[in-house]
Amino acid sequence: MPCKVLVLAEHEGGAVAGITYELLGMAHRVAGEMGWAPAEIKALLIGSGIAGAAAEIAARGAAEVIVAEGPAVQGYTGDAWHRVVEAVAKSESPEMVLFGHTPNGWDVAPLVAAGLGVPLATECSAIARESGAFRFSRKAFNGKFVQVIDLGTARPLLATMQKGAAPAFSAATRGRVRPVPAGVGEADLRARFVEIKKGQAGAVDLTQAAIIVSGGRGLGGADKFAVIRDLAQALGGQVGASRPVTDMGWLPHEHQVGSSGVTVSPKLYIACGISGAIQHIVGMRGSGYIVAINKDAEAPIFGVADVGVVGDLFEIVPALTKAVKEAKG
Ligand SMILES: Cc1cc2nc3c(=O)[nH]c(=O)nc-3n(C[C@H](O)[C@H](O)[C@H](O)COP(=O)(O)OP(=O)(O)OC[C@H]3O[C@@H](n4cnc5c(N)ncnc54)[C@H](O)[C@@H]3O)c2cc1C
Secondary structure, three states: OOOOEEEEOOEEOOEEOHHHHHHHHHHHHHHHHHOOOHHHEEEEEEEOOOHHHHHHHHOOOOOEEEEEEOHHHOOOOHHHHHHHHHHHHHHHOOOEEEEEOOHHHHHHHHHHHHHHOOOEEEEEOEEEEEOOEEEEEEEEOOOOEEEEEOOOOOOOEEEEEOOOOOOOOOOOOOOEEEEEEOOOOHHHOOOOOOOOOOOOOOOOOHHHOOEEEEEOHHHOOHHHHHHHHHHHHHHOOEEEEOHHHHHOOOOOHHHEEOOOOEOOOOOEEEEEOOOOOHHHHHHHOOOOEEEEEEOOOOOHHHHOOOEEEEOOHHHHHHHHHHHHHHHHO
């Protein structure tokens, strides 16, 4: 069967990453609009010890899972993976190849684009069809502008998609799994996968938190985070952060929420001094109830908030902490 959309599947040690199903959700949406058959949606899975992952992806969205295994690709390196993606893209001739805008996806996609000699749209949040052409949209300037990208007539169209750009594909499918040679040997590579180091045991795991109080650059410094910790503690929640906070070392990286941090879905998310850049929003918009506190009434975070408070967080957050403590008796 020909291939119209090829999705680069991702996994962590053989466990399928959620972005894979979001990409398949996007692939099915695009295929539906184009009148392409679901049988023309394929996934490429690279690694080792991935038979279980391949079967799962075939049962949830991919008509065919092309599996490339081998010693040279057992751990991620852009050097090895881009060669596999390029070879499969050449043999399958898809209209479109979708990557997650994840650390691996945004690393490998430009290498694939360079190798195939085609353009690439990165960090996209939508794909639309206009005047007979595909348009890839990405947010710019903290979501104040949307850039619309036309990749022209070169094929395949390549794009990295933001987490949350499409709902995860959830229907049952009966795809097949097709092993192919990885086609790359260890001697070919200039980069070598060494190991993945796990974070320290006991480190915060925001993905499991029911309540998260997050602070952003608006806090102004590491020493100011006491105000956030106090509210999180009073509510029995965890402390989250935007990227500048972890980049500046105010908090460790495991506190970072967003496209290059963790995706969270607590019952309650309180964003304090966070502007609401798309990279932050994609990581928290699945929260049950969102409260935003920001002194700028125009801050984009208010666009996703259930309750927005315009004001100084250093006045509002302590007052909230006090009220929570009093209410708890
Ligand atoms: C590839 C890539 C990946 C990224 N990944 C992530 C990610 O995973 N997570 C993430 O968060 N970002 C990420 N970013 C960064 C993102 O684009 C934004 O720069 C970042 O989210 C902004 O953080 P912020 O809202 O804390 O800071 P700012 O945008 O500087 O906003 C600070 C806010 O605080 C408010 N404020 C200031 N003082 C007060 C006060 N006293 N009371 C109330 N409000 C106040 C201001 O009005 C402002 O809205 C990424 C960017 C790129 C390019």
